[in-house]
Amino acid sequence: MAGLVRGNRYTPFAAILLFGIVWEIAVRVSGINALLMPPPSAVLVRLVDMLGPGRGATPDFLLLRHIGMTLLALLIGFFLAALVSSAVGLIMGMNRAVYAWLNPIISMFMVIPNIAFVPVIILWMGLGLETVIVVVITGSCFPIIYTAAAGVQSVPQRMIWAAQTAGASRRQILTTVLLGATMPYLIAGHKLALGRAWRAVIAGEIFASTTYGVGFMIFDARTFLDSEAMFVGLIVVGLIGVTLERVLFGFVERRTVEKWGVSTAKDV
Amino acid sequence: MGNVKISAEKVEKRYNPGAPNEVLAIENITLDIQDGEFVALLGPSGCGKSTFLFMVGGFEKPTEGTLRLNGQPIDGPGANRGIVFQEYVLFPWQVVSKNIAYGLRIAGVSQAEQDRRVAELINMIGLQGFESAYPESLSGGMKQRVAIARALAYDPEILLMDEPFGALDAQTRARMISDLTRIHATTHKTTLFVTHSVEEAILLSDKIALFSARPSRIKRVFEIDLPHPRRVTDDGFVTFEREILESLEQEVSDTLDGRLDSAG
Numbered sequence: 010m011a012g013l014v015r016g017n018r019y020t021p022f023a024a025i026l027l028f029g030i031v032w033e034i035a036v037r038v039s040g041i042n043a044l045l046m047p048p049p050s051a052v053l054v055r056l057v058d059m060l061g062p063g064r065g066a067t068p069d070f071l072l073l074r075h076i077g078m079t080l081l082a083l084l085i086g087f088f089l090a091a092l093v094s095s096a097v098g099l100i101m102g103m104n105r106a107v108y109a110w111l112n113p114i115i116s117m118f119m120v121i122p123n124i125a126f127v128p129v130i131i132l133w134m135g136l137g138l139e140t141v142i143v144v145v146i147t148g149s150c151f152p153i154i155y156t157a158a159a160g161v162q163s164v165p166q167r168m169i170w171a172a173q174t175a176g177a178s179r180r181q182i183l184t185t186v187l188l189g190a191t192m193p194y195l196i197a198g199h200k201l202a203l204g205r206a207w208r209a210v211i212a213g214e215i216f217a218s219t220t221y222g223v224g225f226m227i228f229d230a231r232t233f234l235d236s237e238a239m240f241v242g243l244i245v246v247g248l249i250g251v252t253l254e255r256v257l258f259g260f261v262e263r264r265t266v267e268k269w270g271v272s273t274a275k276d277v
Numbered sequence: 278m279g280n281v282k283i284s285a286e287k288v289e290k291r292y293n294p295g296a297p298n299e300v301l302a303i304e305n306i307t308l309d310i311q312d313g314e315f316v317a318l319l320g321p322s323g324c325g326k327s328t329f330l331f332m333v334g335g336f337e338k339p340t341e342g343t344l345r346l347n348g349q350p351i352d353g354p355g356a357n358r359g360i361v362f363q364e365y366v367l368f369p370w371q372v373v374s375k376n377i378a379y380g381l382r383i384a385g386v387s388q389a390e391q392d393r394r395v396a397e398l399i400n401m402i403g404l405q406g407f408e409s410a411y412p413e414s415l416s417g418g419m420k421q422r423v424a425i426a427r428a429l430a431y432d433p434e435i436l437l438m439d440e441p442f443g444a445l446d447a448q449t450r451a452r453m454i455s456d457l458t459r460i461h462a463t464t465h466k467t468t469l470f471v472t473h474s475v476e477e478a479i480l481l482s483d484k485i486a487l488f489s490a491r492p493s494r495i496k497r498v499f500e501i502d503l504p505h506p507r508r509v510t511d512d513g514f515v516t517f518e519r520e521i522l523e524s525l526e527q528e529v530s531d532t533l534d535g536r537l538d539s540a541g
């Protein structure tokens with residue numbers, strides 16, 4: 010019990026449970042209009058309900074359809090961004106001139122909140138899945154480019170010399186040294202980018218989705234004053250977001266940087 | 278034996294020539310190194326020992342003079358040389374055996390031959406059982422031995438070592454010195470060994486090139502004709518040590534005088 014209070018591996022669950030209890034009590038004691046602020050118990054019931062068969066105009070497994078669509082947009086967008094941005098970042102890191110010319114532009118794009126791109130993208134592409142995917146790409150490409158370039162530049166000169174003296178060509182240096190040495194940065198960049206991508210896909214769906222998607226669900230529920238569905242959406246966004254960042258990348262990190270004993274570039 | 282392997286003729290090295298931060302690291306070095314010779318480069322800190330080693334490695338270019346390897350001017354790095362850095366610079370994402378096999382993979386050697394060669398080297402450096410360990414889990418001395426094995430794996434003609442034992446504790450160092458003596462006795466590779474330590478230099482080398490303070494020249498070359506294995510208590514060792522230390526002290530005090538003169 011003392012360990013739980015000071016913080017052990019069960020503390021996160023206890024903390025969330027406690028938060029739910031406080032929320033429940035606050036709603037009930039204050040007598041606030043449940044239409045505006047539903048108690049968590051009602052939200053949970055609704056969540057389970059939305060996972061099951063539909064009723065009337067509501068299709069079966071409604072929540073899973075929303076989640077599926079969101080994950081689809083996320084994965085396509087993130088995958089495309091990862092592929093292109095890693096390449097751009099590596100090239101930037103390897104070539105001084107490319108770095109000198111691209112870095113100012115990327116630095117500027119980095120500080121623009123991703124949501125500010127959304128109206129422009131909608132103007133160009135209209136509403137729909139493609140638009141959401143592009144929003145995900147703009148949201149996740151810059152951290153990857155930036156960290157990949159920084160990673161290449163952090164490779165010790167002598168590590169490259171060690172490879173050159175073993176007879177490695179430029180190409181071999183890229184594949185046998187730069188990629189490995191840059192891996193901690195690439196992983197940190199992709200982790201950061203996936204977090205950004207998750208925020209981006211929800212934001213993108215709020216504005217640009219017309220059928221399914223957790224972001225769309227939250228925004229759509231507003232029209233029906235359906236605050237329960239909105240809170241279901243928020244909880245789902247939080248749960249999946251944490252899972253992606255912690256669990257997925259925890260898995261990758263345990264298999265790479267932690268095994269190698271090298272620190273991840275956290276200060277990006 | 279007997280052929281000149283590496284020959285430096287009036288080699289000068291300036292860093293950032295023409296720029297305000299120009300450094301004349303090496304003023305004029307003329308030095309011949311014979312095939313199979315173990316040569317220590319000894320000298321005060323900052324006198325350009327690493328710079329000279331990196332020029333032989335082909336990573337840096339002389340600004341004046343010529344530096345030849347097998348009679349040809351050195352033009353870039355290549356697999357006929359193996360290098361060991363003071364900071365080891367192993368590949369942290371690869372296990373020990375992969376690190377050692379690096380040059381063999383680059384050369385496209387078959388997997389069976391790689392395995393054979395790695396097993397042989399693992400034996401030589403006494404790291405049996407650590408083949409699948411990541412470098413991070415090794416001690417400094419073990420890492421240094423892996424670095425030496427990595428440099429030897431593809432059988433270069435020349436071994437370049439930059440203060441490889443600088444960061445090791447006394448016991449590990451003693452062990453590494455006897456290991457390296459043994460390795461040199463079996464492989465007869467021409468070796469350039471940069472060090473601060475007079476003791477290391479005498480224990481290991483056939484020849485010691487004493488650098489003057491920056492901007493450096495070769496102050497003196499000592500031929501160490503003592504039989505192996507050498508001990509710090511041998512008469513011959515003590516004689517050489519005294520002679521070299523005197524020469525070094527002279528160098529250091531000359532430098533200080535020079536500084537006082539220019540300051541005064």
Ligand SMILES: Nc1ncnc2c1ncn2[C@@H]1O[C@H](COP(=O)(O)OP(=O)(O)OP(=O)(O)O)[C@@H](O)[C@H]1O
Binds near residue numbers: 292302320473
């Ligand atoms: N890349 C570089 N750019 C500019 N100056 C350099 C560079 N590398 C070395 N120098 C300078 O050249 C001089 C010789 O350096 P070098 O590292 O070769 O000396 P060293 O004899 O190896 O010293 P130490 O024993 O401390 O390792 C020093 O004054 C150093 O500051």
Ligand SMILES: [Mg+2]
Binds near residue numbers: 326327328439
């Ligand atoms: Mg040095």
